[in-house]
Amino acid sequence: MGIEITNQCVLVTGGAGFIGSNFIPYFLEKNPNVQVVNLDKLTYAGNLQNLNEIAQNNRYHFAEGDICDRVLVEALFKKYHIDGVIHFAAESHVDNSIASPDNFIKTNIEGTFVLLEAAKKSWMESPNNPKQGFKKARFHHISTDEVYGSLGSEGFFTEQTAYAPNSPYSASKASSDFLVRSYYHTYGLNVVTSNCSNNYGPKQHDEKLIPTIIRKALDAHQIPIYGDGSNVRDWLYVLDHCRGIELVFANGKVGETYAIGGNNEHNNLFIAQKICSLLDRLQPKQTGSYSEQITFVNDRLGHDYRYAIDASKIENELGWKADENFDTGIAKTIAWYIHKYQTA
Numbered sequence: 001m002g003i004e005i006t007n008q009c010v011l012v013t014g015g016a017g018f019i020g021s022n023f024i025p026y027f028l029e030k031n032p033n034v035q036v037v038n039l040d041k042l043t044y045a046g047n048l049q050n051l052n053e054i055a056q057n058n059r060y061h062f063a064e065g066d067i068c069d070r071v072l073v074e075a076l077f078k079k080y081h082i083d084g085v086i087h088f089a090a091e092s093h094v095d096n097s098i099a100s101p102d103n104f105i106k107t108n109i110e111g112t113f114v115l116l117e118a119a120k121k122s123w124m125e126s127p128n129n130p131k132q133g134f135k136k137a138r139f140h141h142i143s144t145d146e147v148y149g150s151l152g153s154e155g156f157f158t159e160q161t162a163y164a165p166n167s168p169y170s171a172s173k174a175s176s177d178f179l180v181r182s183y184y185h186t187y188g189l190n191v192v193t194s195n196c197s198n199n200y201g202p203k204q205h206d207e208k209l210i211p212t213i214i215r216k217a218l219d220a221h222q223i224p225i226y227g228d229g230s231n232v233r234d235w236l237y238v239l240d241h242c243r244g245i246e247l248v249f250a251n252g253k254v255g256e257t258y259a260i261g262g263n264n265e266h267n268n269l270f271i272a273q274k275i276c277s278l279l280d281r282l283q284p285k286q287t288g289s290y291s292e293q294i295t296f297v298n299d300r301l302g303h304d305y306r307y308a309i310d311a312s313k314i315e316n317e318l319g320w321k322a323d324e325n326f327d328t329g330i331a332k333t334i335a336w337y338i339h340k341y342q343t344a
């Protein structure tokens with residue numbers, strides 16, 4: 001299925017974060033007629049350097065600010081004639097949500113609400129009746145498979161799986177998913193939601209698992225792995241997620257959700273060992289292997305055991321397929337972080 005983005009100016013929220021800063025350059029290059037406004041608060045997780053490659057692009061506009069700031073959000077909709085939203089902005093680190101959930105409730109729930117209200121006000125004449133010029137205006141909410149809770153050693157999450165979030169992070173994302181759903185069912189706002197598995201790739205914040213493993217290994221520190229390292233995640237290369245988002249935004253059915261996953265299930269210990277063995281080849285230590293630095297630390301509270309996605313809906317209905325397998329994706333990722341940490 002071809003992709004034709006007919007929206008003229010898309011508001012991307014949280015574009016200075018990991019996935020957003022991979023998405024914006026990709027999206028601008030693929031869609032030469034689209035303008036992008038990036039609204040980002042630049043929290044500790046946002047880094048404008050990740051967008052250096054498009055900073056001078058005249059179809060890219062940056063606004064520093066908070067998605068909870070209703071006046072600012074409404075002003076941006078007006079100023080840029082926004083007719084599409086791709087909403088990434090969130091507090092995203094589960095460990096932080098356990099230590100201090102307040103910002104997760106504020107940004108992930110209230111921020112999503114403010115954006116939905118602004119979209120409704122700008123785009124809708126009345127319920128189920130879009131304004132002239134906004135018939136194709138669409139709100140795409142980026143969410144996570146963590147809203148479905150935890151799996152045992154068998155089975156997969158699908159779009160039909162009942163929500164069962166277990167951390168303050170996943171509960172706040174689940175709440176935002178429900179708000180998005182309600183704006184479709186109540187007001188007829190043109191919304192789509194995608195729920196994706198764990199992403200990895202360039203530009204991810206140092207706090208996350210894969211950058212932590214690479215950094216600690218290269219710094220000759222202990223590499224901390226929660227519990228016994230048996231927790232399983234389904235890893236998707238970030239650009240495969242970006243292509244999925246573009247497809248859902250362009251061709252997804254209004255009001256529907258799409259699960260996106262890489263079919264690359266690995267436990268945390270496997271990930272650490274895999275990275276160590278690649279580093280052993282690329283940056284050999286004088287003696288021994290990086291894997292000797294792996295240490296097990298107290299498990300995360302309420303740590304979900306396993307996430308895995310059945311992505312057949314997006315594959316069959318929209319023709320999406322991941323380009324990278326874990327071997328090719330992790331090789332690109334490690335090369336990027338070696339460069340980052342050695343030139344820092």
Ligand code: NAD
Nearest residue numbers: 014016017018019041042043045046066067089090092199
């Ligand atoms: P990230 O933490 O790397 O980036 C979040 C960005 O949002 C940052 O640039 C930050 O400055 C910005 N932000 C935070 N609060 C804000 C606010 N109040 N107003 C404006 N901007 C704000 O996150 P990410 O990993 O890029 O994730 C992006 C989205 O994708 C999130 O909604 C997350 O739930 C979802 N998601 C992430 C993954 C993953 O593996 N990283 C997987 C599935 C879904």
